[in-house]
Amino acid sequence: MQQxxxxxxxYVGYVLKGGAKFYAWMGSLAVLIxxxxxxxxxxxxxxxxxxxxxxxxxxxxxxxxxxxxxxxAAGAVTIVFPAYVYHHEGMHKVSVLGEMLAITAVxxxxxxVFAHMGRPDRLWHMIPPWGIYSFxxxxxxxxxVLNGYLILNFICGFYYLWxxxxxxxxxxxxxxxxxxxxxxxxxxxxxxxxxLISTMxxxxxxxxxxxxxxxxxxxxxxxxxxxxxxxxxxRKNTRFWIDDSAIKLLSTIVTWCLGIAIFLTxxxxxxxxxxxxxxxxxxxxxxxxxxxxxxxxxxxxSAVVLMIGAFILFLTPAVRNDVKRLPIPCAMAFxxxxxxxxxxxxxxxxxxxxxxxxxEYHPTFVEWLMMLGIWAFGxxxxxxxxxxxxxxxxxDIKFGGQAATAK
Amino acid sequence: MGYALNIRKCIGCRRCVHACVAENxxxxxxxxxxxxxxxQVLRMERGMFETEKLDHGYPEGLGIQVxxxxxxxxxxxxxxxxxxNPEAVPEKDATYMPIACxxxxxxxxxxxxxxxxxxxxxxxxxxxxxxxxxxxxxxxGACPYWARRINVxxxxxxxxxxxxxTHYLGNRPRMRGVVEKCHWCLQRTRQGRYPACVEVxxxxxxxxxxxxxxxxxxSKILERKNVFRLKAExxxxxxxxYFYD
Ligand code: SF4
Ligand code: SF4
Numbered sequence: 001m002q003q004x005x006x007x008x009x010x011y012v013g014y015v016l017k018g019g020a021k022f023y024a025w026m027g028s029l030a031v032l033i034x035x036x037x038x039x040x041x042x043x044x045x046x047x048x049x050x051x052x053x054x055x056x057x058x059x060x061x062x063x064x065x066x067x068x069x070x071x072x073a074a075g076a077v078t079i080v081f082p083a084y085v086y087h088h089e090g091m092h093k094v095s096v097l098g099e100m101l102a103i104t105a106v107x108x109x110x111x112x113v114f115a116h117m118g119r120p121d122r123l124w125h126m127i128p129p130w131g132i133y134s135f136x137x138x139x140x141x142x143x144x145v146l147n148g149y150l151i152l153n154f155i156c157g158f159y160y161l162w163x164x165x166x167x168x169x170x171x172x173x174x175x176x177x178x179x180x181x182x183x184x185x186x187x188x189x190x191x192x193x194x195x196l197i198s199t200m201x202x203x204x205x206x207x208x209x210x211x212x213x214x215x216x217x218x219x220x221x222x223x224x225x226x227x228x229x230x231x232x233x234x235r236k237n238t239r240f241w242i243d244d245s246a247i248k249l250l251s252t253i254v255t256w257c258l259g260i261a262i263f264l265t266x267x268x269x270x271x272x273x274x275x276x277x278x279x280x281x282x283x284x285x286x287x288x289x290x291x292x293x294x295x296x297x298x299x300x301x302s303a304v305v306l307m308i309g310a311f312i313l314f315l316t317p318a319v320r321n322d323v324k325r326l327p328i329p330c331a332m333a334f335x336x337x338x339x340x341x342x343x344x345x346x347x348x349x350x351x352x353x354x355x356x357x358x359x360e361y362h363p364t365f366v367e368w369l370m371m372l373g374i375w376a377f378g379x380x381x382x383x384x385x386x387x388x389x390x391x392x393x394x395x396d397i398k399f400g401g402q403a404a405t406a407k
Numbered sequence: 408m409g410y411a412l413n414i415r416k417c418i419g420c421r422r423c424v425h426a427c428v429a430e431n432x433x434x435x436x437x438x439x440x441x442x443x444x445x446x447q448v449l450r451m452e453r454g455m456f457e458t459e460k461l462d463h464g465y466p467e468g469l470g471i472q473v474x475x476x477x478x479x480x481x482x483x484x485x486x487x488x489x490x491x492n493p494e495a496v497p498e499k500d501a502t503y504m505p506i507a508c509x510x511x512x513x514x515x516x517x518x519x520x521x522x523x524x525x526x527x528x529x530x531x532x533x534x535x536x537x538x539x540x541x542x543x544x545x546x547x548g549a550c551p552y553w554a555r556r557i558n559v560x561x562x563x564x565x566x567x568x569x570x571x572x573t574h575y576l577g578n579r580p581r582m583r584g585v586v587e588k589c590h591w592c593l594q595r596t597r598q599g600r601y602p603a604c605v606e607v608x609x610x611x612x613x614x615x616x617x618x619x620x621x622x623x624x625x626s627k628i629l630e631r632k633n634v635f636r637l638k639a640e641x642x643x644x645x646x647x648x649y650f651y652d
Contacts (some may be wrong), residue, residue, distance in 0.1 A: 046560060047558070047559050047561060047584060048440075048542075048557065048558035048559040048560070048581040048584065049438065049439075049440055049441065049559040049560040051559075053440075053557075053559070054439065054440045054557075054559070055440065055443070055547070055555070055557050055559075056553075057558040058544045058548070058557055059544065059545050059548065116542075116543070117541055117542050117543055117584075118541070118542015118543070118544065118557060118558070118583075118584030119540065119541050119542040119583075119585060120541075121539045121582040122539070122540070122542075123541055124539050125522040125524070125539055126521050126522055126541065131520050131522060132523045133521075134520060134522065134523045136518050136519075137518070137519050137520055137521040137545065138519060138545075139519065139521040139543060139545050140521040143521070147487060197548070199519075200515070200519075200548055200549050201515075201551065201641050202515065202548070202549055202550060202551035202552075202641070203548060212531070263551050349548075350548075353553045354550070354551050354552060354553045355447065355449060355489075355506060355552065355553045356449070357489070357553075395595075
């Protein structure tokens with residue numbers, strides 16, 4: 001018990017100390033978070049009218065980010081899987097960082113859920129024994145698997161750190177099976193999220209069985225792309241060294257998941273546009289516009305350019321083998337998938353409506369601010385979690401040791 | 408309960424829409440999203456084929472045609488067609504198709520609700536407990552008939568215009584952030600009265616009654632007329648039937 005308290009105080013003490021750069025970063029994030037809280041207040045006094053959502057297009061930016069971030073959470077498994085199943089040396093060293101990212105992404109998803117709801121004050125209606133849990137609802141399952149994933153990653157991540165901190169050996173008897181469960185669980189969270197929208201025949205654009213695999217491919221491209229970016233930042237700003245081999249492997253994973261994702265998108269385009277039934281209207285709106293409304297066309301084509309451009313760059317040896325240039329295609333892939341899977345998938349599902357009305361959705365300033373705020377919140381948590389984790393991995397935080405300062 | 412609508416008779420006057428708004432305390436208001444109408448009357452073009460266009464088609468200029476363009480589309484639901492504003496109804500070049508909640512026997516909206524706040528009542532209608540709805544809008548995505556509306560803000564309902572005869576699962580004033588839809592005027596039909604839209608329809612296109620009673624008007628229509636349901640292929644089994652004579 002005493003150890004646990006020491007762990008907590010050492011951890012917090014270490015995280016709180018930092019240079020001017022650190023405080024500036026956290027401070028600017030805090031400003032954005034404050035803005036987010038304000039618009040959240042606005043949204044829950046005025047109502048969703050302050051957003052661009054309507055009865056026609058009732059899921060927008062929040063839902064898009066939610067879907068994307070579930071992917072990022074699942075994407076963390078691209079570190080854990082090679083580390084524990086293939087015993088990859090470089091990955092094993094950093095696998096706990098992947099778990100920290102997963103924790104952050106799931107928390108962000110939950111905040112987006114709050115932002116999305118018409119009545120966030122009533123969310124407890126979903127939680128028994130006070131509320132009613134519905135086994136027939138995909139959203140119910142989604143909440144269940146997401147919470148499960150959060151708990152699993154929390155246990156795995158912090159147990160590992162705890163052992164490093166105290167110097168005790170890891171109890172492999174239950175730790176390793178739990179890691180395996182978490183790996184499979186990662187697939188489940190994104191599959192259920194895909195089912196959330198693909199099980200609605202009322203929305204033909206989403207109603208196909210390709211959705212889960214497409215989600216997982218894009219997730220395993222966007223997730224590790226973000227992780228590579230984070231690793232580069234860590235290498236630059238801390239004494240913690242991440243092996244090239246880990247980054248190499250991650251970039252290979254990104255490349256091929258991105259390739260498959262592009263292939264799946266092209267297949268969809270051919271299948272839908274060859275026959276060009278009314279069910280293809282959503283996709284048509286996305287690609288070319290419908291009845292003169294073209295709000296999403298630039299989004300779609302920029303996503304295409306970003307994704308294909310990133311893919312080509314990843315295949316170019318001069319970029320692939322140069323760790324300095326790698327962040328460019330990573331950022332491109334990340335942005336491209338964010339568009340493709342977010343705005344480019346959620347919004348056209350509602351256009352036209354089931355009775356044929358074509359309307360457009362433009363996110364309002366409130367929505368953008370809320371989104372920025374939630375991302376800032378995510379980075380806030382991520383910084384804390386990663387800093388603490390790295391401190392422990394470096395041995396700066398140790399039971400009985402002097403708390404050293406980080407750079 | 409069951410509903411049947413004669414689409415041959417409908418003249419597109421939208422009196423049902425306005426009667427429904429008044430009866431069911433729907434939000435009026437002028438800001439976008441504030442005005443809620445459960446019934447939509449879709450206006451359908453009468454299309455045709457024209458001789459001048461006989462050799463039009465695509466791809467143009469290649470000497471082959473994989474598709475012709477001799478027609479103007481008939482019956483297609485186009486952008487904003489329930490926002491039509493004619494000087495007089497019926498218009499010569501249009502037909503009308505009213506649509507609202509179908510009170511599906513297998514309602515997809517009920518299946519996706521994570522808190523079971525929307526459900527099918529024993530006597531047929533699918534209802535919503537507004538006090539329990541969390542506003543997640545999954546049901547709106549699942550409904551194939553676009554029957555549901557979200558209250559994006561506190562509904563605009565002037566005191567003088569409120570209908571004081573209410574039902575808990577029906578037309579009582581709603582709050583911000585919850586979903587609502589047609590419930591076949593529970594406050595009336597449970598008292599043996601007709602829904603407001605049936606009562607107001609000037610041409611008698613709307614019929615309402617007990618599907619279990621072989622002598623009721625709806626049962627007779629099902630027995631004798633040509634009847635169809637919208638999007639029957641989705642297996643939602645609507646209890647709202649269209650017919651023509
Ligand atoms: S028409 Fe839509 S809202 Fe009405 S019962 Fe069917 S699915 Fe539910
Ligand atoms: S919006 Fe309300 S009624 Fe619809 S699924 Fe969510 S909780 Fe259920």
